[in-house]
Amino acid sequence: MISKFKFVGKSASLLCAGLIALHAMNVHAHDFSxxxxxxxxxYATPSIKGAANGAAYFRSIENKGKELDRLIGAxxxxxxxxxxxEMKVEQDVARMRELTAIDLPSGEKVQFRHGGGYHLMxxxxxxxxxxxxxxxxxxxxxxxxxxxxxVWVQQPRNMGNEHHKH
Ligand SMILES: [Cu+2]
Numbered sequence: 001m002i003s004k005f006k007f008v009g010k011s012a013s014l015l016c017a018g019l020i021a022l023h024a025m026n027v028h029a030h031d032f033s034x035x036x037x038x039x040x041x042x043y044a045t046p047s048i049k050g051a052a053n054g055a056a057y058f059r060s061i062e063n064k065g066k067e068l069d070r071l072i073g074a075x076x077x078x079x080x081x082x083x084x085x086e087m088k089v090e091q092d093v094a095r096m097r098e099l100t101a102i103d104l105p106s107g108e109k110v111q112f113r114h115g116g117g118y119h120l121m122x123x124x125x126x127x128x129x130x131x132x133x134x135x136x137x138x139x140x141x142x143x144x145x146x147x148x149x150x151v152w153v154q155q156p157r158n159m160g161n162e163h164h165k166h
Pocket of ligand 1: 055085086096119120121
């Protein structure tokens with residue numbers, strides 16, 4: 001199973017002398033390629049007891065291709081459905097809305113981070129999301145097709161709890 005992961009150092013400018021340390025650090029990150037797209041570190045916050053829904057994020061999805069691609073859907077065995085969401089803070093209240101697609105422009109890194117912007121909402125969880133566990137998430141892209149990634153459940157350092165209250 002571990003062979004499915006590709007561990008990639010992010011900073012090409014690091015000196016060779018730093019390589020061993022770099023590799024040691026990067027066992028804490030993972031990324032996946034789908035065509036011209038690089039999906040960097042899929043992660044989910046642990047589910048809150050009693051909450052129906054969870055959320056999944058990426059550090060970013062980078063489009064290294066020359067054409068626009070779009071994230072058009074997702075599914076996972078741990079939830080009934082997955083929705084594409086955008087969160088915006090309006091008058092101090094975080095509001096989410098469902099999107100039908102998220103643009104991934106050529107040459108750009110689009111962030112899907114907890115605390116704001118885009119994320120994937122895992123609707124009606126079939127099981128709790130527990131720190132340290134991993135689950136499959138299949139992403140559907142307009143051009144790159146379908147790609148299944150492993151999502152790591154982890155507790156971010158700067159986490160807001162207001163997220164799951166829709
Ligand atoms: Cu949401």
